[in-house]
Amino acid sequence: MTYTIQNTLIPTEQDYKTVDVQITDGRITAIAPDLEPVGTIIDGHDKLLLPGFVNAHTHSSEMWQRGLIPPVPLELWLAELYDFAPLDPEQIYLSAVGTAVETLLSGGTCVVDHLVLIPGKETETIEAAVQAYRAVGIRAYVAPLIQDEAMSAGLPTNSSNVTLEPFFRSTQATLDLLQEAVTRFHCPEAGINLVAAPTGVHLSTDALLTGCIELSERYDLCRHTHLLETKAQKLLSHEKYGCSAVEHLKRIGYLGSQTSLAHCVWLGNADIEILAETQSTVVHNPLSNLRLGSGIAPILKYLQAGVNVTFGCDGAASNDSQDLLEAIKIGSILHNVTDFDYRNWIAPRQAIQMASLGGATGLNAADQFGSLTVGKKADLVLYDLTSLSLLPRTDPIGLLVLGRPTQAVDSVWVNGKQIVSDGEITAVNVAQLRKELFDRSQWHSSRHSKTMYSTEARYREVMGLEPQ
């Protein structure tokens, strides 16, 4: 399939220019003014073409609980989330489609789904998500969320004796299910990649972490994990390892250019040096970090240290959306209040680069996609610059990043295949999706989470908050 996008605006080093862009067999084959038109002609007039962004950390099935969990910190929020997690692979399919749709319509062409698995239906869960992403056509990194310690192990003990129940699945059985999923579903050329992705050091034994390293090396997979999202996790890491979680991950060999780390809120300067030195990637999830009160990640310090940083929406129960442009906006401007010297602030063009090339780099694929470069895979987004939200005409990238674009995405290509056209998803019926989501849910304003209730007293105690 060949396309020529004619007369589209693209960014240059400092400005913009109007060019034609040709796509053949999934790759960008030419970028220049006034090319000989070949294949299907797409009118790029009054439109801006950018490389697609990566939604570099999310949990698709949280969509079923968005808007519902009250404002509480991660450890209590997780308790409620898991009390009501969806248990039906059809729901997994629908929420993965919804996540893909919202990501595409906010400039994303790739999603990293740290996928919560239904106990006892782990492979069906992974299969449902893979089917959803193949149906929509978005590039997907499916990262089954695995752990081998019980949720209650995720809080620091504060030197008190806490008896932890064992996790219901053994370490080896967990690694086996990941290996089976890789064998069945990992297919980079079709745009589906499996990822080795333990929940985090706070819920994993070293056996699980090193097992993930081995699998990732054997099958050339990316590695992903949550890292120091909350103060509680920082306290716990020091209890567990006698050092920071970053030092521990470095020691066991988890870090590297194939490793992306979600959140990274509670790192110190020595940790930052380690991330830079190991070429690991930080996935910034500014909205969930605010929503859960986790803190403001030291993103300007990461950038100054040369750490690769990209953006994620995080799951829709802690955001509660999958709008990547929103994450990019807040993930840029939030840090202006952390440094009086505005010369260190993130400019819109830098934010776009972090979201596209930074995202590809975090997936060890910067040579494959993430920029408007001849030879790279055509993962592209065409924005309609006549949308009211992008008017008057000023700096298109400034409007995209600092504004609040609505109905701005006109077309999207992934692997050279057009999957959004005239603002509409081409391969799935969004009206039908809405009907399914509507029919399988009901309005309510509250519910009683037993686990949150039973966790709260311990949480308040170990975090030094006034007793209930």
Added chain:
Amino acid sequence: MTYTIQNTLIPTEQDYKTVDVQITDGRITAIAPDLEPVGTIIDGHDKLLLPGFVNAHTHSSEMWQRGLIPPVPLELWLAELYDFAPLDPEQIYLSAVGTAVETLLSGGTCVVDHLVLIPGKETETIEAAVQAYRAVGIRAYVAPLIQDEAMSAGLPTNSSNVTLEPFFRSTQATLDLLQEAVTRFHCPEAGINLVAAPTGVHLSTDALLTGCIELSERYDLCRHTHLLETKAQKLLSHEKYGCSAVEHLKRIGYLGSQTSLAHCVWLGNADIEILAETQSTVVHNPLSNLRLGSGIAPILKYLQAGVNVTFGCDGAASNDSQDLLEAIKIGSILHNVTDFDYRNWIAPRQAIQMASLGGATGLNAADQFGSLTVGKKADLVLYDLTSLSLLPRTDPIGLLVLGRPTQAVDSVWVNGKQIVSDGEITAVNVAQLRKELFDRSQWHSSRHSKTMYSTEARYREVMGLEPQ
């Protein structure tokens, strides 16, 4: 004109219920299940009805510069803004229409426009904005932005000798033009209110401030001003008054239940007590406070002290949007990182109340609008709960506040008149607006602001930043 909105969801104290709502002669006349239908019937099925929000602080003409000014602090940003401020009343009209449209489509029914005046065309500027708001039908508080000190007076001197040029218009001439505007345009029953609104203490003499108090008392106007948005303004206030700006405003009688104060980032505990005691309102502009690196306003402290707080988008060159739901979301979740005790965090229902009744309270009009109450003016917004962004069905208010609603506003009434229907503005042609905004602008990525350039060295010096 009489309407009956049938079978709409409305919030109760803790939950939701389905009711009919009747509107007659601009006011809510009945709210109950299964009312006898009268007048035009509106289908409220699968929709949520809420009181309209107040966009309690913006500067409409900044729309011409949105997306364009680089990430720099307020004092440098202002220098560039004024170098390129629009000079044509037709532009003022168009950007006021645009501001009204974006406010309505994000749940607002009322806008406080702290309107930058074209020098020499002050009355024409005000007239253009008034005409725009009357054309769209939104409730408007037009607050001509007045000052009687030159922009260069807005920086602390740091004890160095700075020669300030006088402002081009005298204090009395400034007060006269405000008075003329009140006489010509102030018409609360038609939904147009003039407001006495000096830029801020940092650019006003006491003569201007007390002149504004007198005019507001004579004509029963609200008062509005910027207050301690930046650290520079805090330093300047102490230089100028030998006390905090809040103490000074209290002393001269500016504060009170008719007074709303934009930003309020740099207040101390004693200042907060004064705001509570005088029943003044804080207008929280979270997005511009981040964008300009001004800081995080201590909103949780205001709420704990009993200060009324509401939300504003601020002008579209410092945000760079006019999406009120975005300001409400970020203005709620941002503060979770300022207090480890989640019991002090803002819940979605509280945020909605701050945006509606809190907004009306800040305009001294809580008895007139701001809640679903029989007898109040019908300033109402009906949300389509089948929008993808509000699915699956969970807690509708949670989805509205914590999510990222798009195309969610179905209908809007102001003063009982329907001005949005089926997601479309009824009284103005938005396609034509887009065309006008498009034709009067051009894409570019940068421009040279002489004043920003000449201000920067002094700014860096007084703020203790490394020299250029």
